[in-house]
Amino acid sequence: MKRKINIGLIGFGNIGSAFAAYLISRKNFLKQKTGIIFELRGIVEKDVKKVPQPYRHLLFPSVEKLISTPDIDVIVELIGGIQPACKYILGALENGKHIITANKALLAEKGDEIFQLAKRKNLYLGYEAAVAGGIPIIKDISQSLISSQIESMLGIVNGTSNYILTLMETDEISMAEAIKIAQKRGYAERNPSLDIDGIDSAHKLAILIRLGFGYSPEFTKIFKEGIRCISHLDIKYALELGYRIKLLAIAKKNGRRIEARVHPTLLPVEHVLASVRGVYNAVYLKADLVGEMLFYGRGAGKNPTTSALVSDLVELARFYNNDNRVFLGYYMNPRIEGLVDIDEISSRYYIRFMAVDKPGVLARISGILGKYNISIASVTQKERRKAKAVPIVMMTHEAKESNMKKALSEIKKLDVITATPVSIRVEE
Numbered sequence: 001m002k003r004k005i006n007i008g009l010i011g012f013g014n015i016g017s018a019f020a021a022y023l024i025s026r027k028n029f030l031k032q033k034t035g036i037i038f039e040l041r042g043i044v045e046k047d048v049k050k051v052p053q054p055y056r057h058l059l060f061p062s063v064e065k066l067i068s069t070p071d072i073d074v075i076v077e078l079i080g081g082i083q084p085a086c087k088y089i090l091g092a093l094e095n096g097k098h099i100i101t102a103n104k105a106l107l108a109e110k111g112d113e114i115f116q117l118a119k120r121k122n123l124y125l126g127y128e129a130a131v132a133g134g135i136p137i138i139k140d141i142s143q144s145l146i147s148s149q150i151e152s153m154l155g156i157v158n159g160t161s162n163y164i165l166t167l168m169e170t171d172e173i174s175m176a177e178a179i180k181i182a183q184k185r186g187y188a189e190r191n192p193s194l195d196i197d198g199i200d201s202a203h204k205l206a207i208l209i210r211l212g213f214g215y216s217p218e219f220t221k222i223f224k225e226g227i228r229c230i231s232h233l234d235i236k237y238a239l240e241l242g243y244r245i246k247l248l249a250i251a252k253k254n255g256r257r258i259e260a261r262v263h264p265t266l267l268p269v270e271h272v273l274a275s276v277r278g279v280y281n282a283v284y285l286k287a288d289l290v291g292e293m294l295f296y297g298r299g300a301g302k303n304p305t306t307s308a309l310v311s312d313l314v315e316l317a318r319f320y321n322n323d324n325r326v327f328l329g330y331y332m333n334p335r336i337e338g339l340v341d342i343d344e345i346s347s348r349y350y351i352r353f354m355a356v357d358k359p360g361v362l363a364r365i366s367g368i369l370g371k372y373n374i375s376i377a378s379v380t381q382k383e384r385r386k387a388k389a390v391p392i393v394m395m396t397h398e399a400k401e402s403n404m405k406k407a408l409s410e411i412k413k414l415d416v417i418t419a420t421p422v423s424i425r426v427e428e
Contacts, residue, residue, distance in 0.1 A: 002320035004037040005313065008066045008097070010088060011078035012045035012055070015102065018302035019076065019309050020055060030310070036317045038310075042066050067092040074098040074124070074316055076309060086110050093117045098319075100312045102129035102305055108206035109219045124319050126312025131204045132157055132281045134304025135297040136311065141211045141285075148287035150212040154427065155249040157204040159279035159299040160188045160195035161227055165245060166277045169235045175228070187279055197226035198247065198262040205249035209260055212285070213253060214333030217260050223342040225263035229422050234352055237382070237393045238266055238424075243350070244274040245424065259340045266350050266426040343402035348377070348426035353392040353411070354419040357381075361416045362392065368410050369396070372403040389418040395426075 007023065009016055023030075023040045030038055043058045044066050045051050051059060060066040067075055067088065075092040077099065079085050085106050089099055090113070099118065101107070107114065107130055118125040128138045132155070141150070156162050160182060167178040179196070182188035194200045202224045210216050227247050238245050243266040252259040267274040272294050276282040281299025286292050298304045355361045366376060375397045382391040396404075408421050 002317070003035065004039055005073045005317060005320070006039050006041040006071050007313070008042045008044075008060075008069070008072040008075045009040065009078065010044050010063055010066070010075060010085075011080075012043055012050050013078065015302050015305050016043075016045070016076075016078040017050070019078065019306045022306050022310065030314075034314055034317055036314075038313055041072050042069065063088050064091070067095050067097055072097060074100060074313070077101040077103060079103075080105065082106055082109060086114070089114055090117060093121055093123055096121065096123065098124040098126075098316055100124075100126040100129075100309055100316070102127070102309065104130040104200070104203040104207060108203035111207070111210060112216050124316045126309075126315060127207070128312050129305045129308035131207050132283060132295070133159075133297070133299040133301065134307040135281060135283070135295050135299065136308070137208070137283050137295050138211065139311070139315070140295065141208070145287055145290065148289040150253070151286045151288065152252040153208055153212055153250070153283060153285045154273060155201070155205065155208065155281070155283040156246055156273055156276050157249050157281050157283065157299060158195050158198075158201045158247060159281055160192060161198075161201070161247040162276065162281070163187050163279045164196065165227065165230070165235070165247065168230070168232045169239070169244075172232055172236075174232055175230060196228060198224040199226075201247060201249045201262045205251060205260060205262060208249070208283070209251050209258060212251065213258055213336060214331045215258055215336040216332070217258070217339055221260075221339050223261040223263065225261075227264050229420075230264055230424075231352075231422070233382075233391060234350075234422060234424065237352065237380075237391070238350060239269070241266075241350070241378075241393075241395060242269055243267060243426070244269050246273060246276070248273070248427065250427070254340050256335055256337045257340045258336060258338075259345060261342060261345070264424050266424050268428065271427075343400075343405070345401050346398050347401065348398050348428070349374075349394075349396045349404060350424045350426060351394045351396065351408070352422040353394075353417060354389045354421075355392050356416040356418065357388060357390045358416070364414060364416065365392070365394075365411055369407050371410075372399075372407040374399040374403060374407055 042060045044060050044063050075097045164178040202222045248265040249262045273284050282296040284294050377395045377397050379394045
């Protein structure tokens with residue numbers, strides 16, 4: 001029975017330093033709970049100035065040296081990105097090291113290669129921290145819900161975009177203003193593109209699809225639409241209609257294919273996900289045996305991420321002290337044939353047009369919508385101002401995405417339309 005696990009850490013940034021501090025300060029606490037000593041044995045950080053003096057004796061000269069050191073059991077990778085992280089993880093696996101990572105981009109885009117090598121080598125691969133921070137969604141789907149067939153998942157899995165949308169609503173400000181506040185408070189990067197363009201959410205969705213549906217999606221084929229087009233007017237008008245706008249990661253089983261999409265979505269205000277505010281994350285799923293479930297908590301930050309990393313360490317200890325067989329927590333379902341193209345989905349839509357305020361405009365717009373079999377459920381013209389562009393807000397009945405695209409493309413060309421129409425899908 002193994003009583004000590006030696007850890008090699010790659011990356012000593014915000015998360016890496018918090019994780020290292022936890023391992024050292026809570027060593028006895030973890031031993032009391034698990035009977036295992038978790039020992040930080042080595043650190044690699046390219047910017048040595050980041051590593052304070054109490055940790056300097058743990059520095060290794062290179063990743064190659066760290067992953068080839070015989071007495072290191074597990075490598076914790078916290079540098080992010082695709083390369084060189086992929087090279088390091090594959091090298092560590094080849095050297096017989098278990099892996100724990102928070103790198104959602106890497107698992108989303110190179111996961112097949114990594115999972116297959118871990119399986120072939122019978123090595124543990126922990127990635128609880130890659131999705132939704134401290135929320136134990138990975139272990140719950142792969143272990144607690146292993147008896148259930150998951151039918152759908154809706155997730156608010158990017159705290160930055162959720163915080164920005166919350167600010168736009170509560171403070172009635174523009175997206176640009178909300179982004180500046182989020183950056184000032186440390187919730188958004190200097191370049192927030194990965195968050196507000198839906199890329200980060202799509203990376204996490206790819207991992208959830210692998211776990212929940214037994215299918216490894218090609219990342220480039222996951223539909224991604226960010227929140228850049230959302231105005232504080234849309235948030236206001238949506239609320240008047242009884243909806244709240246959220247950036248959702250959506251996965252649904254559709255016959256033998258999977259819908260996989262990230263985009264802004266109108267949710268009824270009474271929907272449980274509509275109440276998720278600020279930097280919090282949540283995943284709402286439906287499964288055949290358990291019905292509807294919600295997983296909620298802080299999705300980012302050094303403390304929630306450290307919690308997830310440590311949970312993977314404890315899981316690794318179980319591997320050592322049981323039968324030495326790794327359960328990777330996913331399966332490949334041969335019945336799944338691929339992803340549903342976004343043009344094939346059907347949805348209700350919220351549409352905002354900016355149009356010249358004169359007679360006949362509504363008739364021209366509705367005529368084009370009708371041409372593409374899109375029926376209008378409600379329409380409101382806002383802030384009537386003569387000879388100036390005014391918002392026209394519509395809610396449609398269910399329509400096909402491909403038809404909506406064609407209709408909006410045609411409407412955009414009308415001489416009475418002054419800006420690109422904004423369309424947002426609705427989830428009831």
